[in-house]
Amino acid sequence: MNKHITKIVLGLLIMSIIAVPNAAAEVPVPELIMIDEGMIDPDSMYMDMDFARLQINPGYSNMQIKPGNSDEVTVTVTNKDNETITAAPFVSVVTYSDNLFEKSWVTITPVSADIAPDTKQEFLIEVNIPQDADIGHYSTSIAFTDDVMPTPYPTPYPDYLNSMHLSVDVWTPPNIRIQTPFLHDRVKSGENYDYKIKLENIADKDISINPEISDNNRMYDFGPFGSMSPAFEDDAITITAPSVVKAGETAIINVHLEVPDDSKGSYSGGIDLNIDDPSIREWDGQVQMNFEVWIQPTEPYTKTFTTRTDGPVTIEISSNPFSEYAYAMWMGADTQNQEEPSFDVTLENESGEVKMTLVKTTCTGKVSLGMSNFPPWESDSTGIYQDLSASYTEEYSASGAAGDWTLGILPDNADMFSYTITFGPGE
Amino acid sequence: MKKIIDLCAVLLFIVLIASISGCVVGTDDEALENGVAWIGTPPADSVAIEKKIIQQAIPYTGTKYENITVSALQNNGKLRLHVSGVLANTMRIDLYDFTYNYDKKELTRVSYLLEAIPESVRGEAIGIAMQDEQVRNVLSAGMGAYGNPSVKRILPETAEKFYEPKTLLSVTWKHISLSALVDVDAGQVVDVWSGN
Numbered sequence: 001m002n003k004h005i006t007k008i009v010l011g012l013l014i015m016s017i018i019a020v021p022n023a024a025a026e027v028p029v030p031e032l033i034m035i036d037e038g039m040i041d042p043d044s045m046y047m048d049m050d051f052a053r054l055q056i057n058p059g060y061s062n063m064q065i066k067p068g069n070s071d072e073v074t075v076t077v078t079n080k081d082n083e084t085i086t087a088a089p090f091v092s093v094v095t096y097s098d099n100l101f102e103k104s105w106v107t108i109t110p111v112s113a114d115i116a117p118d119t120k121q122e123f124l125i126e127v128n129i130p131q132d133a134d135i136g137h138y139s140t141s142i143a144f145t146d147d148v149m150p151t152p153y154p155t156p157y158p159d160y161l162n163s164m165h166l167s168v169d170v171w172t173p174p175n176i177r178i179q180t181p182f183l184h185d186r187v188k189s190g191e192n193y194d195y196k197i198k199l200e201n202i203a204d205k206d207i208s209i210n211p212e213i214s215d216n217n218r219m220y221d222f223g224p225f226g227s228m229s230p231a232f233e234d235d236a237i238t239i240t241a242p243s244v245v246k247a248g249e250t251a252i253i254n255v256h257l258e259v260p261d262d263s264k265g266s267y268s269g270g271i272d273l274n275i276d277d278p279s280i281r282e283w284d285g286q287v288q289m290n291f292e293v294w295i296q297p298t299e300p301y302t303k304t305f306t307t308r309t310d311g312p313v314t315i316e317i318s319s320n321p322f323s324e325y326a327y328a329m330w331m332g333a334d335t336q337n338q339e340e341p342s343f344d345v346t347l348e349n350e351s352g353e354v355k356m357t358l359v360k361t362t363c364t365g366k367v368s369l370g371m372s373n374f375p376p377w378e379s380d381s382t383g384i385y386q387d388l389s390a391s392y393t394e395e396y397s398a399s400g401a402a403g404d405w406t407l408g409i410l411p412d413n414a415d416m417f418s419y420t421i422t423f424g425p426g427e
Numbered sequence: 428m429k430k431i432i433d434l435c436a437v438l439l440f441i442v443l444i445a446s447i448s449g450c451v452v453g454t455d456d457e458a459l460e461n462g463v464a465w466i467g468t469p470p471a472d473s474v475a476i477e478k479k480i481i482q483q484a485i486p487y488t489g490t491k492y493e494n495i496t497v498s499a500l501q502n503n504g505k506l507r508l509h510v511s512g513v514l515a516n517t518m519r520i521d522l523y524d525f526t527y528n529y530d531k532k533e534l535t536r537v538s539y540l541l542e543a544i545p546e547s548v549r550g551e552a553i554g555i556a557m558q559d560e561q562v563r564n565v566l567s568a569g570m571g572a573y574g575n576p577s578v579k580r581i582l583p584e585t586a587e588k589f590y591e592p593k594t595l596l597s598v599t600w601k602h603i604s605l606s607a608l609v610d611v612d613a614g615q616v617v618d619v620w621s622g623n
Contacts (some may be wrong), residue, residue, distance in 0.1 A: 064613065174614060179547055181554020184575070284614060288557045368541075375606035375620035377597050380585050381540040384522050388601060 051147035175203035214272035302410035
């Protein structure tokens with residue numbers, strides 16, 4: 001027996017002596033491994049992950065609910081896995097929402113369900129907004145399993161794989177109606193203007209206001225050298241208003257504008273009414289302002305020309321057919337200080353001023369049948385005439401002789417005009 | 428002298444009878460308020476057609492057409508009707524185009540362009556549109572872009588394709604190809620078109 005043991009020990013000793021160098025030779029030497037990014041298959045990244053594969057429809061739902069009211073959505077969950085999955089939906093509040101959604105606002109039925117492979121289960125998600133909820137937008141997720149997307153670093157909230165997104169707008173009809181939600185006008189430098197903003201309180205309680213100039217609509221055009229300066233500063237505008245709009249009454253906010261003599265360009269701004277009522281969201285309590293400063297010339301535009309034959313001279317002057325002003329003028333739009341375009345025309349030759357006769361005044365329009373370039377929701381107006389633009393034309397005539405002439409045109413309420421001079425014998 | 432008195436008496440009697448019968452003074456207010464005025468000769472079945480027009484040409488909620496005028500034209504065997512409705516205190520009108528099928532006695536609305544909207548609602552819709560971020564961004568892109576938009580009523584049948592089957596208002600700055608679809612009840616813009 002001892003003899004056998006001695007042989008075995010001796011054999012192991014010899015094997016170990018032979019094996020040591022070979023084993024040492026097979027110790028892996030650390031080396032730098034270059035990973036080719038193109039070889040990483042995103043689809044295979046989580047192939048080995050063990051998570052429930054559910055299909056959730058809809059994946060997104062939006063609700064608009066008044067405080068004290070509720071709404072609901074039915075979500076169908078389909079098991080795309082090969083084993084039964086227990087879906088137990090819960091609210092996962094996302095922290096990046098405008099307002100924090102409360103878990104207690106949601107009721108989901110059934111609370112839990114075992115879903116066999118390739119079968120569907122409907123869940124009813126009911127959202128109840130309490131009466132004292134803040135007006136605004138809320139966002140949250142409804143997760144049906146607790147499987148989360150793995151991340152190599154900690155995240156502030158888990159990203160659930162089997163979830164849907166729920167967006168809720170909590171709103172209420174405004175207690176104050178802003179009957180003048182914007183002020184848009186073409187104004188002349190050096191002149192004063194007064195505007196009225198009407199606020200109607202339809203609630204049964206008084207509501208405080210504190211109108212002031214706001215930066216929220218501070219937008220100016222960008223040219224090649226940066227943004228343009230406004231036509232005038234905020235201090236050109238004076239606002240006077242009551243501090244309270246009484247229940248059931250209409251209050252008037254007076255806006256006085258003194259356009260400086262040297263102003264030109266446009267002014268965009270806003271008045272934040274600072275309406276102290278939860279039914280008014282931030283942007284709802286704003287009155288937009290846009291003023292374009294119009295500089296009325298005092299000297300006429302002049303054009304000299306020479307006629308080589310005796311005969312009548314005809315002058316035709318038109319306002320810009322695409323001018324916003326012309327459009328507003330003829331279409332009866334709401335420019336607050338609406339005045340007609342007109343032209344003061346003079347014609348002189350070597351003998352002095354020549355009497356001109358206004359032959360005719362013409363309104364030219366552009367009309368569409370709504371066939372193209374209209375918003376899709378106005379497509380049902382196709383086939384009905386729609387005015388697009390208009391222009392105003394005055395035609396003058398004067399008898400004349402060959403010689404040098406000077407035409408003078410002083411436009412009023414026309415920011416662009418064109419002229420045509422016709423002379424010479426007719427055919 | 429007696430002949431003149433007799434003649435005057437006869438004329439007075441005729442005028443009196445005519446007044447009572449509605450020929451001269453008696454334009455029926457009720458009929459005018461609820462009926463339509465035809466331009467030219469009314470077509471056959473005009474009374475039945477009028478009733479159908481009134482059922483389909485409905486003014487903005489809470490308002491009433493001051494008058495409705497209809498012109499009719501026979502075209503390729505079909506009766507085409509052009510209807511305009513005018514609201515009190517507004518220069519803007521509602522326009523409808525219909526066809527009438529005599530065989531089926533059906534009135535089909537082909538087109539509509541509805542701008543007869545109370546000024547307060549019109550202003551509110553423009554204000555809501557101008558508060559939309561996307562609209563503001565487009566409007567701020569160029570001087571003079573603000574302009575005066577058109578405001579048109581979009582009927583629920585059309586609105587359903589873009590939002591919900593309810594009356595919406597389309598606020599459009601045509602010269603810069605910008606339009607906002609506004610839900611005045613909810614005080615929000617539900618869709619924006621910028622020429623694309």
